[in-house]
Amino acid sequence: xxETLTWKLVLEGSTESESDDLELHFIDxxxxxxxxxxxxxxxxxxxxxxxxxxHYSVFRNLKRIISDKGEDMTGMAIWALLGxxxxxxxxxxxxxxxxxxxGVHIIAAWPNSFADQxxxxxSLLDIVLDNFTSNPxxxxxxxxxxxxx
Numbered sequence: 001x002x003e004t005l006t007w008k009l010v011l012e013g014s015t016e017s018e019s020d021d022l023e024l025h026f027i028d029x030x031x032x033x034x035x036x037x038x039x040x041x042x043x044x045x046x047x048x049x050x051x052x053x054x055h056y057s058v059f060r061n062l063k064r065i066i067s068d069k070g071e072d073m074t075g076m077a078i079w080a081l082l083g084x085x086x087x088x089x090x091x092x093x094x095x096x097x098x099x100x101x102x103g104v105h106i107i108a109a110w111p112n113s114f115a116d117q118x119x120x121x122x123s124l125l126d127i128v129l130d131n132f133t134s135n136p137x138x139x140x141x142x143x144x145x146x147x148x149x
Contacts, residue, residue, distance in 0.1 A: 005068035012061040026108035027115035045133040080145040
């Protein structure tokens with residue numbers, strides 16, 4: 001088996017206690033589909049949908065981000081975009097990072113099953129990205145998770 005690099009995210013639960021925190025492990029994208037960038041307007045479109053659509057939300061509960069190299073990236077401009085497909089309740093997630101040049105880097109994918117699907121067919125990434133912005137009714141729930149800071 002190849003060495004799969006993972007990013008660890010800790011999301012604050014409903015209380016300040018660590019006992020209900022949620023830990024997600026994202027698979028680094030570099031071995032799956034390289035290091036693609038998308039326009040910043042993609043994130044802006046998600047935020048716009050969250051103001052208009054009940055099933056789109058922005059949460060400020062990203063508590064900790066540990067990179068694939070073990071570095072604490074908490075406080076950096078990194079967000080998690082999580083979606084649940086309406087048709088089959090499949091969960092998909094992308095870890096996004098802001099670039100100085102203005103674009104957004106796709107850093108990692110979640111969960112492992114979604115990362116495996118992307119390994120099998122990289123074109124799936126474009127379809128998922130398009131559905132997040134152009135087809136909100138494709139989703140049962142979409143959450144953009146951002147840091148406390």
